[in-house]
Amino acid sequence: MDRRAPALMLQPFMLHAWEAAAIAAVVGGAVGFFVVLRGQAFAAHAIPNGAFAGAAAATLASVNVLLGLGAFALVGALGIAALGRRASRDVATALVLVLMLALGALLLGFGSDYASQVYALLFGEVLGVSGTQLVASAALAGAALATLALLYRPLLLCAALSESSQLRPGGRRALELAFLLVLAMATTMTVPVVGATLMFSLMVGPAAAARLLARQPSVALGLSVALALAVAWGAVALAYLTGWPVGFYVGTLAACVYLAGRVRAGEGRLPRLR
Amino acid sequence: MAMVMAAGAIFARGFFSSPIVQHALELGAAAAIVCAVVGCFTVSRGQSFAGHALGDIGSSGGSGAYLVGLAPLWGFVAISLAAAAAMELIGVQRARARDVATGVVLGAGFGLAALLLYLASTTASATNAAQTVLFGSIFTVGGDELPPSLALAGSALALIAAVYRPLWLSSLSPDLAAARGVRVRLIGVLYLAAVALAVALAAITIGAILATALLVGPAATATALARGPGRTLGIAVALAVLAAWLGILLAYDSYYWPPLHHGWPVSFFVVALVVSFNLGGRLLAGWTAARRR
Amino acid sequence: MRAEREQPILSVAGLSVRLSGRTILEDVSFELGVGELAGLIGANGAGKTTLLRAIAGLQVPSGGTVRIASGEGRGRPPVGYVPQQFLLERDLPLRARDLVALGLDGHRLGLPWPSRARREAVEEMLAAVGAGELANARVGRLSGGEQQRVLIAHALIARPRLLLLDEPLSSLDLRAAYEVVSLLSRLARERGVAVLLSAHELNPLLPAIDRVIYLAAGRAASGSVEQVVRSEVLSRLYGHHVDVLRVHGRVLVIAGTGHGEHAAGPAERGQPQVEIV
16 A cells, blocks of 8 residues: 555556546446435445455455455345345344455455455455456446446336336346346446445445436436546545545545535435434 | 363363453453343344444544554544434434435445554554454453443443333333333433444454444344343343353464464454354244244 | 212313424313213324324423323323324334333333332233233234233323323224223223323214314314214314214214215315214
8 A cells, every 4th residue: 555656647557546446436326326216225235245255265265356256246146136125134134244244354364464455355455456357347347337228227117116017026026136236246346446345435425416416317327427436536536646545535525425415405414213 | 071171172271361361251241241232222223223333433433543542442432422422413213224324424434444544554553453443353452451341331231221111111112202201312312322332342342343243143133032121131141242252262262273373363253153143043933933833 | 980070180271283384283172081081083184193292291382281180199190192003113022011011110210120019010900901911922013903902001000190092993993993992981980090082983982982072174172972073063163064964873974065975085184084884
């Protein structure tokens, strides 16, 4: 995390950082829009936690970290789809996720360089994204965005009407599964950039703000991506200038964007509920 | 004779004579008891996510403490209490546990923790800050941190004991409680303060990110198994202390285990045990319910 | 029941409640005596819950007074309150006996000492409401009717002078509703408690109530059933013509808007509905 590099922002390694951040932001913003729409914030929290353990396992096995992330994110997505959404399951699911975090910490402890690896996986290490990782991320991003484009209308319909006659029950479950898989893909490419704990901020903060500011879905989607991009690039730039971690800026900027969205939309005070 | 040999196998050499282990056992028990007791109310009030959020936000407090040179305990306590107060002012959601607003605040808290940990590792040369704050390091808790921790644990328990009955009533129904003359808002504030203390104690035991497991796990298991409040609290406390002590024992024994021969983390064992107990407890509850039919 | 004139347990005089610029209750007045069972009738949104909460002390009135005769001896609260049905978590670690015990001392600080006297009082109260076998069942797993009984026990165990129930019959089938009403009537007489319960249908209450309070558009008309449930009185209350028919001891209240009758369903604000039993 030595940031005494004196050169300009457009050094090759910085280009990788800009590109990685861009990919994460575009996919994050797009997927995040649907996460907020479908009210699946919990899944957006849960899957990265599970992926953390996979990344730890991959690091230990000296395997490409994307493989570990992807495998565990996939299993997590399938698990959530299978369990369904029942209040009685929530505590059990939360416990399993905490276990995944503990498992990840254990596995990282088996390797060397524990402290910096924990840090990188939890809070992101955008400068550590290699060229091959970038290509793989771009490919995954393409696949995720293509899937979203394909499912655009069904997803909107499903969210707008809780029981639509146009979606058969089997179709609904397939849609749910497909979306969770997209979420798993997004997780895989976002976690190396912003970390498991901050992926939620990048995905959901700008998307929630966009949803408050724009009525039309297409406009809100575009705004969500734009805001996410602003957050991600802003974070990289600030991190470069001050030498402070990218994760800090992602968390702070996402919160600011969300707050600004609420204030602008006239919901300045956070809701009070009993 | 056979029992002595078995004991020797289970308890690795030096377990009972090591002062570090004794401190860990005391601290672990204190954290476990407080978390179990407070956790029963947390689960009943459906506020598991608030407890989770307090732990995660608390990570910034622990990191800050490292930076300033204080023991992490004080950082956890300060930030948890402040966050609990903020939650009370803003209004904690009861039923909808996963809210975007809480999640975004959580993220900002983590971001702050990231910054503070970075600064701690570069300026204050606290290289183990991340591990200690996020995943706990109970064996390195200094002897002088133990008395204040125990005092805080005692305060949290005294607080719960004082408002025991109004707390149960307002957890069941705020309207019923208000009709009986209970100051529901005040009780809620005192309860959140107890949660903050419980989470802080769990954070120094098994880390800020994992603290939720100790708060919610044993309580959820007990709720599935027992019916009355007294019995539920008893089972929760027993399970929590068992998980904490067994976790410490296993971590101590694992010192010579592969792969690196410097021990597996306590937090992993404790969380694994809590989750196993929960699974076992729910299976048992399901089995006895099926038998009764 | 005593023969001499007694001071009423509850007197409401000129009560008004205004919330967020809207007038919910306006100049409501009535009285309730020992052992009387009164029905507070009105459609959804008429202000029944607000009125009950104002009497229970949970809502500060904008005008008027609520006077509740104080009980004999210290520590006897004047009001027992059973709020509208709420969903309890299935796994809540409280049994029926715990909930009722909290009715005795749920407001006291400190840990409870196990005491045989308290245990017996709880069991006696549960038996009195016909929920004796439910003592050890989890409150979250009780059916609607069972929960209702336990809540009544919770409200009565501290021997209040006045018992308020907010729509206790709304999710019960007819038979269960009659059972709850006759239970309340018996408890009112035996324990000298005044009972006020709200409902949007009058007929399940007819056999048992001594007094009715009709609430519409924030205003109230109170008196015996014969006095209040009449075309002239209700028409004046609702502000448009209302017909009242009596069939085999049951009452039909029909809106006379000329749009014809409609079966009992979700009522619009302040509009009377046909009550067919």
